[in-house]
Amino acid sequence: xxxxxxxxxxxxxxxxxxxxxxxxxxxxxxxxxxxxxxxxxxxxxxxxxxxxxxxxxxxxxxxxxxxxxxxxxxxxxxxxxxxxxxxxxxxxxxxxxxxxxxxxxxxxxxxxxxxxxxxxxxxxxxxxxxxxxxxxxxxxxxxxxxxxxxxxxxxxxxxxxxxxxxxxxxxxxxxxxxxxxxxxxxxxxxxxxxxxxxxxxxxxxxxxxxxxxxxxxxxxxxxxx
Amino acid sequence: xxxxxxxxxxxxxxxxxxxxxxxxxxxxxxxxxxxxxxxxxxxxxxxxxxxxxxxxxxxxxxxxxxxxxxxxxxxxxxxxxxxxxxxxxxxxxxxxxxxxxxxxxxxxxxxxxxxxxxxxxxxxxxxxxxxxxxxxxxxxxxxxxxxxxxxxxxxxxxxxxxxxxxxxxxxxxxxxxxxxxxxxxxxxxxxxxxxxxxxxxxxxxxxxxxxxxxxxxxxxxxxxxxxxxxxxxxxxxxxxxxxxxxxxxxxxxxxxxxxxxxxxxxxxxxxxxxxxxxxxxxxxxxxxxxxxxxxxxxxxxxxxxxxxxxxxxxxxxxxxxxxxxxxxxxxxxxxxxxxxxxxxxxxxxxxxxxxxxxxxxxxxxxxxxxxxxxxxxxxxxxxxxxxxxxxxxxxxxxxxxxx
Numbered sequence: 001x002x003x004x005x006x007x008x009x010x011x012x013x014x015x016x017x018x019x020x021x022x023x024x025x026x027x028x029x030x031x032x033x034x035x036x037x038x039x040x041x042x043x044x045x046x047x048x049x050x051x052x053x054x055x056x057x058x059x060x061x062x063x064x065x066x067x068x069x070x071x072x073x074x075x076x077x078x079x080x081x082x083x084x085x086x087x088x089x090x091x092x093x094x095x096x097x098x099x100x101x102x103x104x105x106x107x108x109x110x111x112x113x114x115x116x117x118x119x120x121x122x123x124x125x126x127x128x129x130x131x132x133x134x135x136x137x138x139x140x141x142x143x144x145x146x147x148x149x150x151x152x153x154x155x156x157x158x159x160x161x162x163x164x165x166x167x168x169x170x171x172x173x174x175x176x177x178x179x180x181x182x183x184x185x186x187x188x189x190x191x192x193x194x195x196x197x198x199x200x201x202x203x204x205x206x207x208x209x210x211x212x213x214x215x216x217x218x219x220x221x222x223x224x225x
Numbered sequence: 226x227x228x229x230x231x232x233x234x235x236x237x238x239x240x241x242x243x244x245x246x247x248x249x250x251x252x253x254x255x256x257x258x259x260x261x262x263x264x265x266x267x268x269x270x271x272x273x274x275x276x277x278x279x280x281x282x283x284x285x286x287x288x289x290x291x292x293x294x295x296x297x298x299x300x301x302x303x304x305x306x307x308x309x310x311x312x313x314x315x316x317x318x319x320x321x322x323x324x325x326x327x328x329x330x331x332x333x334x335x336x337x338x339x340x341x342x343x344x345x346x347x348x349x350x351x352x353x354x355x356x357x358x359x360x361x362x363x364x365x366x367x368x369x370x371x372x373x374x375x376x377x378x379x380x381x382x383x384x385x386x387x388x389x390x391x392x393x394x395x396x397x398x399x400x401x402x403x404x405x406x407x408x409x410x411x412x413x414x415x416x417x418x419x420x421x422x423x424x425x426x427x428x429x430x431x432x433x434x435x436x437x438x439x440x441x442x443x444x445x446x447x448x449x450x451x452x453x454x455x456x457x458x459x460x461x462x463x464x465x466x467x468x469x470x471x472x473x474x475x476x477x478x479x480x481x482x483x484x485x486x487x488x489x490x491x492x493x494x495x496x497x498x499x500x501x502x503x504x505x506x507x508x509x510x511x512x513x514x515x516x517x518x519x520x521x522x523x524x525x526x527x528x529x530x531x532x533x534x535x536x537x538x539x540x541x542x543x544x545x546x547x548x549x550x551x552x553x554x555x556x557x558x559x560x561x562x563x564x565x566x567x568x569x570x571x572x573x574x575x576x577x578x579x580x581x582x583x584x585x586x587x588x589x590x591x592x593x594x595x596x597x598x599x600x601x602x603x604x605x606x607x608x609x610x611x612x613x614x615x616x617x618x619x620x621x622x623x624x625x626x627x628x
Binding site for chain 1: 559560561562577580581584585587589590591592593594595596610613614616617618620621622624625
């Protein structure tokens, strides 16, 4: 199994001038979103990604955020963000409501990741989704050699405090994409510092060295199970 | 919400009210103590009932200054028993304006920046034409001869007032409860006239439970012999008991169990032990009786019947083939919907239904559920989370409009 990635968007992200505020993973998303797109950011936090996309891509952005503090920060930025969550609110959006739907570092915290992914594919023409890779070598090493649940930079909470209830590896996620009939348009892994790994590699390699997986999906193909 | 109790509150509702014809002349319906826009027979108000109202008048208050571009107008829509005195001392109760928490210099609705208008709704009793007004055809108070009023009628009348004031469109339309219904109706009926809309603690329709509470209140009024089939102004009586009981019942729905418990608990009113009587032993009883009494002083019973009915009839989806989203299709208005966690009169689910409808037609909508144990009345109270959300939304909208 080899990846079908093209590195163009990641290259684009690399070449963008680094603004002081922008996170690297946000710049990766920036490289994938076309100008003027209608974008839904689920779990949008303080709205920094939506604001970046609005200022740099002229998008028409919407957000969903669980915390009132996050929603208030978004309001102050002039972003239309509703207080809600991925598990309960996505069902109410019509089909094809957005050009791009972004779910960043959130799917592993949802109650039903498969249903969430199916809604994302229904609502958006394209889906950009990122998640921490539980197949990363450090995770494996923690489990194999110390026998402990891993605590890493992008999974900083201990097992009894973490909101992440549905961990998966990059290969697991590829399997879910197959099951729900999502076609993977682009995919890559980010290293521990959030930088894209720029070369096409086999899945097993990314699954070992990638700290996060980032996928650009589109509904299509036929579901297999 | 005022917790001050008058010493005689506990016996108040058992006292006979002694109104006279002189009371009628002193009613706020006749003398609103605020500017009034008069609409003659050449400018009738076409109402949903099929009837027309003419002549009629709208009493209103303003704060701030309209800018040269006339682009900074804010319309505040008041709730069921509210009035136009949002930032002005009330002429009857002498209390501060009902929304001075949110409106004023430097407040989220900044009267140094915006021209703020609030008009008494049609059918009310604080100076706009309603059942307590004189019917020019008979020279007597309308009473139940007044046409039934809807939320849309209120909004149409407000639009006529804005036309009169030379205001083409609103920067912001904002209101809570029945005021929120008007905001939704404004955005649906005149989308091009509303730049930003903030419906607070409201719903796109009145629920069966809410209609039920209103019906209990209306029946209390009608069961009072002094109501006299609605002709009490002519008879020189006032259905003070009925209206007081209606208010007492309604007031419970504006609060929450935690708020009642925190404020009153089971504490006794100025006594060490129960009196083994039906006096107001408990503080909550005394408080409710006071609420009923003080309401009767400032509100007309028939107006209460008409306005509760207007809320009951409100169902924005029903007006659009049963699909709420159709009420907002094509809207460019930016929305900020706000609910309160402990509001069981207009629960968060009602606000979410509005948000989902707006999402369905891709309208820009923000939604905040404010954590509060103060119940429905939270929108009128000191709620910092409400203020910060409102400030963020309104400031950003002002930037977008170039204010």
